[in-house]
Amino acid sequence: NAGVTQTPKFQVLKTGQSMTLQCAQDMNHEYMSWYRQDPGMGLRLIHYSVGAGITDQGEVPNGYNVSRSTTEDFPLRLLSAAPSQTSVYFCASRSPGQGFYEQYFGPGTRLTVT
Amino acid sequence: KNEVEQSPQNLTAQEGEFITINCSYSVGISALHWLQQHPGGGIVSLFMLSSGKKKHGRLIATINIQEKHSSLHITASHPRDSAVYICAVSHQGGSEKLVFGKGMKLTVNP
Numbered sequence: 001n002a003g004v005t006q007t008p009k010f011q012v013l014k015t016g017q018s019m020t021l022q023c024a025q026d027m028n029h030e031y032m033s034w035y036r037q038d039p040g041m042g043l044r045l046i047h048y049s050v051g052a053g054i055t056d057q058g059e060v061p062n063g064y065n066v067s068r069s070t071t072e073d074f075p076l077r078l079l080s081a082a083p084s085q086t087s088v089y090f091c092a093s094r095s096p097g098q099g100f101y102e103q104y105f106g107p108g109t110r111l112t113v114t
Numbered sequence: 115k116n117e118v119e120q121s122p123q124n125l126t127a128q129e130g131e132f133i134t135i136n137c138s139y140s141v142g143i144s145a146l147h148w149l150q151q152h153p154g155g156g157i158v159s160l161f162m163l164s165s166g167k168k169k170h171g172r173l174i175a176t177i178n179i180q181e182k183h184s185s186l187h188i189t190a191s192h193p194r195d196s197a198v199y200i201c202a203v204s205h206q207g208g209s210e211k212l213v214f215g216k217g218m219k220l221t222v223n224p
Contacts, residue, residue, distance in 0.1 A: 033212075042118070042200070042214030058211060090157060102159035103147065103212070110155075 001026050006091050006106035013081040013113045021076040021109050023091030029104070031094045032074040036060065036087040037108075043090065049074055081113045117141050120201050120215040127222050133188040135218050137201030140182065148175050148186050149200040151217065157200070160186070191222045 007022045025032065033048040035058075045058030049068040063085060065077040074093075078085060091106040119138045127133055137146070148160040161168050161175040163184065168175050172191075177184040188195055201215040 035214075040216065042116075042216045043202070043212075044214070045211055048211070088155065092157075102162055103149075104159070105149075105157040108155050108157075 003027065004091055004093055004104050004106035006109050008109060009107065010110050013111065015081060015083060015113060017081050019078050019081065021089055023074045023076065023106060024072050025093040026072065027093065027104065028071060029093035029095050030071065033092045034066065034076045035090045035092065037090060038087050046076065083113045085111065086113045087111060117213045118201055118203055118215040120218050122218060124219045127191055129192060129222055129224050131191050133191050133220065135186040135199050137184045137215060138182060139203050141203065142206035143203040144206050145204045146177055146184050147202040147212065149202065151198040151200060153197065193222045193224050196220055196222050
């Protein structure tokens, strides 16, 4: 299994540009999430999905869009990039169920908006 | 006040020392997670706890639900343990929304 993959690893955008961060997992996990990590702050949840066709907002959703058309993929779209969106972005997935299951994280995407 | 607080924020230790990292939280939770972030940035899940204690190799995680506190212990520390250790909680009700602490940077010197 490849686990959770993210592309690209690095990206530089100009203010106002749009782009999509890709996330895919091959573990058939229902739950997927997007986080951003900024210096001096903990990881913060942007959007999450509990299954194909179902998404919901996290703590910091403004400026981002998501969709979940398949179990495997959960892309994050930046509609009009702003310098405040400079961050490292992590995608994560896990299985649902009665028990508690660990989160699997992708390697991250480092985004700089100038 | 953050829902999840970690202490200390930074710790430097000598190889072989016993290390304790603390995490306190202020809300009712369904589970607490300990994660490790390597210097290269990758994040790995170490433990998930809802009660008691778990052990994996040289790592031991404990949780006290009444006191809203968890500890991560590293026995016989090694330079490869150098990383940021992150505590996160899932709210009661099994919410998918994890709330993270800011992390604790551990440096283990040879």
